Amino acid sequence: MLSLVPVMKKQQVLNCSFSAWYPIFKHITIDSHILPLSKEFLAYLDADGIYLPKSPTDAPSDIIDDTEEIDHNKTPSFPDLEASIKESIQSLGGRVFPKLNWSSPRDASWMARGNTLRCSRVNDILLLLKSSDFVSHDLSLPFEHCTDCEDGQENNVKYELILRRWTDISEATEFRVFVKNDDIIGISQRDHTNFFPDLIPLANDINLEIEDFHDRHIAGNFPDHNYVYDIYRQDKRKFLLIDFNPFGEVTDPLLFNWTDLNQLDVTSPESQSWETFRIVRSFEGIQPSQYLSYSIPTDILHLTTGLDANKLADFLRMELQMPDQQESSSSDDEDASPVDEDQPEK
Ligand SMILES: Nc1ncnc2c1ncn2[C@@H]1O[C@H](COP(=O)(O)OP(=O)(O)OP(=O)(O)O)[C@@H](O)[C@H]1O
Ligand SMILES: [Mg+2]
Known part of the structure; x- marks a missing residue:
């Protein structure tokens, strides 16, 4: 029938945006921080190539500076956002799960060290967000399948980076x-x-x-x-x-x-x-897993087949920008409290 x-x-999709439901259900979900994202940062996420922001404290890299074809305008800098991310990571126990308003970069976890969305550094988060088709979908087509939204209509969404305390699930x-x-x-x-x-x-x-x-x-x-x-x-x-x-x-x-x-x-x-x-x-x-189609990423296909030499250059630059991983594998952080149905409601 x-x-x-x-x-x-459209409103149903907006209701599922993290910052719409989190205040209502804070007491029964994982502790999280919501960081607003600037237009400049969104443009950076949307841009081709995997450039990580150049932090003012980064040591200059000879290899990067010696490369004639580097376009320095492409290397962005978001010191305020980076500082907020660092603060949030620290106050959420040192390890976080990142997502945008709706989606996490689950399809890009193969890019991350340890094949996990558990992030302890700003660059872990940026690399995942930049590599994810799911995140791109949040940015470009959040209201796909909505009957009251026309194709190509500007979406006016206030985008946010969500950092959630890492919880072993x-x-x-x-x-x-x-x-x-x-x-x-x-x-x-x-x-x-x-x-x-x-x-x-x-x-x-x-x-x-x-x-x-x-x-x-x-x-x-x-x-x-x-x-x-x-x-x-x-x-x-x-x-x-x-x-x-x-x-x-x-x-x-x-x-x-x-x-x-x-x-x-x-x-x-x-x-x-x-x-x-x-x-x-x-x-x-x-x-079958819906993520199977993401297990051989097209970017890697391009790298291995030499179809896109620029991607290889981006990838190598990004690796040069990554400091050594010092992540501890201990699980001593405090997880969110579950709802205990035997306890009275808060
Ligand atoms: N804080 C966390 N710490 C560790 N793992 C998490 C955390 N939050 C979520 N996860 C895991 O990641 C999965 C995806 O999380 P979430 O639903 O927030 O992302 P999503 O992109 O909306 O995924 P989907 O599109 O499948 O709904 C969860 O099912 C859970 O297994
Ligand atoms: Mg979800």
């Missing part, structure tokens, strides 16, 4: 929750590319715990009736809210599909056979 199919509106117990008319219509294992046998005996309990978490903390507090959110079950009845996503095609439906989610009418008799809680129940049920 067509009338049941929700159409995605086990993908086995992360879930995506699909909400329509404020009711849960679907819960999917977040990482549908793996089979976690330990989840099977817990399935019923987890389903009920998530329903309870939804009723106590989410329903009625998010400024929309249709939305999707991700949560991490840290322990029995202890959840951390990770992120909100729009109810629509821009959000990966994981073990569901958008045709079904859009058309589901919970009041119809056919919906009785609808399976709300979905996990991978065997090795055969595993689905």
Whole structure:
């Protein structure tokens, strides 16, 4: 029935922007800082090539200065932003997870040392942001699939860099929750590319715990009736809210599909056979990762095939600008407190 199919509106996407929901759900999510981004910095993110800003304290590099073709205008400088990032990293325990208003640079983690989004230095963050197609999408097409936004229309979004305290998250117990008319219509294992046998005996309990978490903390507090959110079950009845996503095609439906989610009418008799809680129940049920297409980056293809010599030059310059990694692998930082459902609400 067509009338049941929700159409995605610009406001729904804006509601999922980090700074829109964070103040409402601060007490049940990971401690985070929001840093406003200037037009100059956005232009730098948008520009071709992987130039890292030249910090005033950088030692001059002979190799860079001796290279005749370097365009020094391309080497930007953002001392205020860099200082704010450093301060935030320090106050968030020394290691952070970066993202823009909606997306993290998950597709670019192959670029980072250690293949992780865990950042302890300004350049770690900038390199990830500059290399990510997901971040570019936030910048160029934030309202894709919205029925009230025309192609090419200027978006006027206030862009922000979000730095979140690094928190070790086990993908086995992360879930995506699909909400329509404020009711849960679907819960999917977040990482549908793996089979976690330990989840099977817990399935019923987890389903009920998530329903309870939804009723106590989410329903009625998010400024929309249709939305999707991700949560991490840290322990029995202890959840951390990770992120909100729009109810629509821009959000990966994981073990569901958008045709079904859009058309589901919970009041119809056919919906009785609808399976709300979905996990991978065997090795055969595993689905391919959406990130597979990012595992052989086109930039690297260009480098290896020599299709784009400028990219190789950018890459080498960037490496020259990176000081040695001194990152500690200890996990002694303080993680965010999970919501303990046995405790009274704050
Ligand atoms: N503070 C953090 N520390 C460590 N890992 C994190 C942190 N925040 C998120 N993650 C991990 O990164 C994943 C992606 O985070 P998030 O949803 O914020 O990014 P996203 O770009 O919106 O992803 P998606 O498009 O898949 O929703 C989470 O599912 C979680 O596993
Ligand atoms: Mg998200």
